[in-house]
Amino acid sequence: MKRIYAIEAWCIDCKRCEVACKTFHSRSRDTVKAFTVEYPQPQNRVRVEGTRQLSVAVNCRHCAQPKCVEGCISGAMTKNPRTGVVTSDPRKCVGCRTCVSLCPFGAVRIEDVAEKGIAYKCDLCGEVPGEAGEPSCVAACPNRALIYVESEGC
Incomplete structure (x- = not known):
């Protein structure tokens, strides 16, 4: 199965992966609407953690x-x-x-949606890859710090 992996040394903390993920999971699939008018806000399933010196995209390993x-x-x-x-x-x-406490990668997160904590995690863009045949976060990464490769996984 193909999985997303992060190359920490190449991540520049631009968060384009987060924006692409949130846009993909929005109702409109429009970046401006996803961040301004949609309610409840769509949830991005990947997040960048760290500092400008060392950051990494955290996502599910399936x-x-x-x-x-x-x-x-x-x-x-x-x-x-x-x-x-x-x-x-x-x-x-x-x-x-x-699920949050059991995930060894910290890839599951809880978001307060309608005052109920809901678990969100990477779904590989709903198994509907983008034009390049890869999830939206991978396609959006300017440095190719996210790669989508065949792997045995965890």
Whole structure:
């Protein structure tokens, strides 16, 4: 299965991956509308952490045996048996945060949507790759600090 990996030395903390992800997951798929008028705000599933000297995009590795799926009490976290993509269904999430504590990569985050903590994580752009055949965050990275490659994973 293909996975996204970060090359920390090449990340310049521009956050274009975050913008591309949020835009992709917006209703309008328009950057300006996604950041200004859409409510609730679309959630980006990748985030850049660190400083200008050392930063890295944090994203899901779509593990072979995902701890987040094993620990999910509501069935919101699932792994597609055909593609291997791990997703979170916000309609089923009860905000217990078990997935957050179990993820070894810190890739699951909780966002307050309608006053209910909902788990969000990378979904590889809903298995609908962009024009280059890669997720939006990878396509948007100006330094190619994010790569989308075939891997056995975690």
